[in-house]
Amino acid sequence: MVISVIDISQNSMDEEAFDVLGDLLSNYEVDQLIAKNCQLTKAKLDALGSHSGLKLSKFDISENPMNEKGFNALGSLLTANNEVIDLVIQNCQLTKEKLDALGSHSGLKICTLDIRSITGMPFDLFLAISKFATESEVEELLMDPWKKFKATKDQIMELSKWKVCGKLDVLNVSDNKDLGTSGFSEVGLVVTKYQVKALMARNCNLTAERMKAFKENTRNAKLEILDIGWNNKLGTSGFGEVGSVVSKCQVKELDASHCNLTAEGIRSFKENTSNAKIDSLNLNWNKVSKLGDKELSAISEIVHQCQVKKLYMRYCYFNDDELKRFKALIADTGVKFDGF
Missing domain, CATH: 3.80.10.10 (Ribonuclease Inhibitor)
Structure with a gap:
């Protein structure tokens, strides 16, 4: 049995639930995971990524304002994922430090990076986005123009x-x-x-x-x-x-x-x-x-x-x-x- 999409948006599940979800993703070869506004943390992403065999082609974590440790855990999860992925991180209160933590993992392969809806972007973040997108071999970068x-x-x-x-x-x-x-x-x-x-x-x-x-x-x-x-x-x-x-x-x-x-x-x-x-x-x-x-x-x-x-x-x-x-x-x- 193959499940194409799982949407857990608005569900602030605990680490144990994310561990169960990771098992589900692996066993049923889930293609897309939508996890908007789930109060994601490092512990939750570590639990999710502890399962081998993930084959996500799209991961949407919009509206999760994680800290740098959370973005570091996201990098570990994406590196272990067995597919080139479309990553959506809209409204995540991105900073240069968070993006640097995500990009610190070698081997990241991202097809589409969607980071629209950033407000008040400073130069160091704008530059970090270009650096990360280049080093992760992003094919399509979706972001609002810097005015x-x-x-x-x-x-x-x-x-x-x-x-x-x-x-x-x-x-x-x-x-x-x-x-x-x-x-x-x-x-x-x-x-x-x-x-x-x-x-x-x-x-x-x-x-x-x-x-x-x-x-x-x-x-x-x-x-x-x-x-x-x-x-x-x-x-x-x-x-x-x-x-x-x-x-x-x-x-x-x-x-x-x-x-x-x-x-x-x-x-x-x-x-x-x-x-x-x-x-x-x-x-x-x-x-x-x-x-x-x-x-x-x-x-x-x-x-x-x-x-x-x-x-x-x-x-x-x-x-x-x-x-x-x-x-x-x-x-x-x-x-x-x-x-x-």
Whole structure:
């Protein structure tokens, strides 16, 4: 006789009952055990795992806020289990220490790891999840995206190490002036691995070389937002690389405010965005006086070419004549223009 699923959720059984359950699991080759909110402890899991021949393909221990000893016992049980398992540990008050205890057992093989519903996740736990998922050869990691993280250079280097990763909505590396070329190469890896939606990289001493290193590691990344404001050392080739990133990563919102934009930079950007579609382009604080009629015309061509929906050019110091002529150049695009 084979039993597919046993569900003991909401039953706070004692160790003796878990010992009996372990015997049942072994003798009837139970495939899935659901044990939500059972007040699991080390002693209960030890009793359950004392029986050889377990062949669980799924173990759901959600809503059991065990301590580190409990997670250590869980690791022992899973290591002795004879199947690659889907493990569900939602709402278990996970910490780095608990996950480290679980991962201290060599030979763990987990197909799907479901750790959704973590609130207020600190960096050390986010990193520990990636480390554990990689070392346990997790094929599918289910977790809610981490909404926003401001990373240091060392944290970027740690995040880039791991193969199996969660999702990160917003990565902020602003004001990290020591990332260098190698650092931005790792930022590219992190953006790709963690499926980052928005990258904030303001005031980072970005250069053409660093943008190129970032671009080369973005692979198949899709960035909705790229903010490179207050980087005034990009130069002509740097803005060319920015254009390549916008096209390659399908960036929808670009902030290049206060970037010392030059005529040559505009042309270089335009040349590399022939297939881009930009919803919002922010060029605030880039002085028009450094440009000229041809370059203002080039900006208007970018608006046409990239089907820009919103163009911000505040504090660009247009004179009345320049502003009038520029508005005429973009009048047929339908772009929402905010500039002076």
